[in-house]
Amino acid sequence: MAAVAAIFIVLTGHIMKINWFKYASPASFYPLAGKMIPWFAIPALILAVIGMVMGLFVLPPDFKQGESYRIIFIHVPAAWMSMVIYLAMAFWAIIGMIWNSRLSSMMATALAPTGAIFCFLALWTGALWGKPTWGTYWVWDARLTTQLILLFMYFGYMALHAAIEDPRRAARASGLLAIVGAFNVPIIYFSVQWWNTLHQGASVTPTKSEMAASMASVMLLMAIAAWLYAIAVTLKRVRCEILDRERHAAWVSELVDEAK
Amino acid sequence: MAELFDMGKHTWFVWGSYAVFIVFIIAELILLERRRRTIWQRLSRINRMNSGENDET
Numbered sequence: 001m002a003a004v005a006a007i008f009i010v011l012t013g014h015i016m017k018i019n020w021f022k023y024a025s026p027a028s029f030y031p032l033a034g035k036m037i038p039w040f041a042i043p044a045l046i047l048a049v050i051g052m053v054m055g056l057f058v059l060p061p062d063f064k065q066g067e068s069y070r071i072i073f074i075h076v077p078a079a080w081m082s083m084v085i086y087l088a089m090a091f092w093a094i095i096g097m098i099w100n101s102r103l104s105s106m107m108a109t110a111l112a113p114t115g116a117i118f119c120f121l122a123l124w125t126g127a128l129w130g131k132p133t134w135g136t137y138w139v140w141d142a143r144l145t146t147q148l149i150l151l152f153m154y155f156g157y158m159a160l161h162a163a164i165e166d167p168r169r170a171a172r173a174s175g176l177l178a179i180v181g182a183f184n185v186p187i188i189y190f191s192v193q194w195w196n197t198l199h200q201g202a203s204v205t206p207t208k209s210e211m212a213a214s215m216a217s218v219m220l221l222m223a224i225a226a227w228l229y230a231i232a233v234t235l236k237r238v239r240c241e242i243l244d245r246e247r248h249a250a251w252v253s254e255l256v257d258e259a260k
Numbered sequence: 261m262a263e264l265f266d267m268g269k270h271t272w273f274v275w276g277s278y279a280v281f282i283v284f285i286i287a288e289l290i291l292l293e294r295r296r297r298t299i300w301q302r303l304s305r306i307n308r309m310n311s312g313e314n315d316e317t
Contacts, residue, residue: 056278057264067267071277078281117284125277132270229285236292243299247306256303 026103026242027251033235033242040235044228051222059214071129073219077226079122082150083185085115085230089157090182093175103238105171106245108178109161110237114230116154123147134198142191143199146184153181167245 023029055073062069089111096104126144127137138144157174164170187194192201211219246252267274 052278056274061268066270068270068273070267070274074277074281114288117288121281121284124280128273128277132273233288233292236296240292240295240299243303247299247303252303253307253310256300256307259300260304 024099024101024103026106026246027249029103030239030242030255033239037232037235040228040232044225044232047221047225047228051218051225054218055222059218062215065133068129068132069215071125073222075122075125075129076219077223078118078125079147080223081226081230082115082119082122082147083188084227085111085118086150086153086178087182087185089115090178093171093178096171097175102167102245103242105167105175106238106241107234108171108175110234110241111230112154112158112161113237114233116151116158118226118230119147119151119154123151139198141197141199142195143188143197146188146191149184150181150188153177153184157181 023032051073055070059070061067089108092104092108092111095101096108123144126147130139131137157177160177161170161174164173191197192199243252265271265275
């Protein structure tokens with residue numbers, strides 16, 4: 001226990017010494033993001049491969065749902081990520097509005113496509129799981145409908161951002177939409193408790209799991225892989241955003257010269 | 261081998277989910293890499309134009 005406390009104190013000391021505000025500058029964050037990508041991408045790939053092999057070929061069929069339960073190993077992480085990414089987008093939009101920081105709005109913009117993809121995949125895999133389980137691909141219940149609204153919020157955010165030419169105005173308008181849309185996320189999460197829905201309640205919460213340990217651990221593995229993937233892809237996209245918006249800056253010109 | 265991929269009466273549902281999932285992830289990575297290349301090409305062009313202007317002056 002004392003050793004853990006000592007490690008924690010040393011780590012905290014190191015973290016406190018770093019000047020975090022330095023990385024709010026796109027010029028400083030660009031190389032840092034590049035160095036961070038492999039640290040997230042490689043473990044994401046390894047965990048996803050292990051999770052998929054376990055989920056598809058190693059675990060036995062479920063006694064009730066048969067083989068179709070294997071869909072949850074991608075459905076649940078995709079649904080979680082679609083909500084988490086939207087909240088992260090709203091967080092960066094708020095930071096961008098308060099401190100007027102360019103990098104924050106770039107982070108929000110970089111998150112949106114990945115969030116939209118996860119949202120679509122949650123709906124798609126949910127429909128394919130729903131047919132053999134409930135007998136229908138789609139039903140207008142609270143969980144499914146609010147999740148569909150989330151997909152439209154992502155589309156709306158990206159469309160609004162792309163429609164406004166001035167980057168600062170685009171960041172403000174789309175940021176506002178991200179913040180307003182964030183109120184939909186708790187509604188999605190609690191919809192199964194607040195309303196009588198066809199979609200069942202949460203099988204896994206931070207305090208309890210109704211799933212078999214082997215199944216829950218594979219789902220956790222896939223969820224971690226989805227987190228790491230989302231971070232890696234967002235970092236790669238934010239680097240593109242930085243280069244695109246800072247294309248007239250001297251440091252970008254020097255970077256291009258160095259790369260020749 | 262076919263046995264390994266056999267999901268009984270749920271084959272379409274399981275593989276339909278995983279296939280679309282993988283296709284979307286790979287498509288996102290390809291599009292992102294393409295965007296990175298396009299930006300770099302444009303930046304190189306801007307740099308060449310700027311250096312050309314500097315040489316003339």
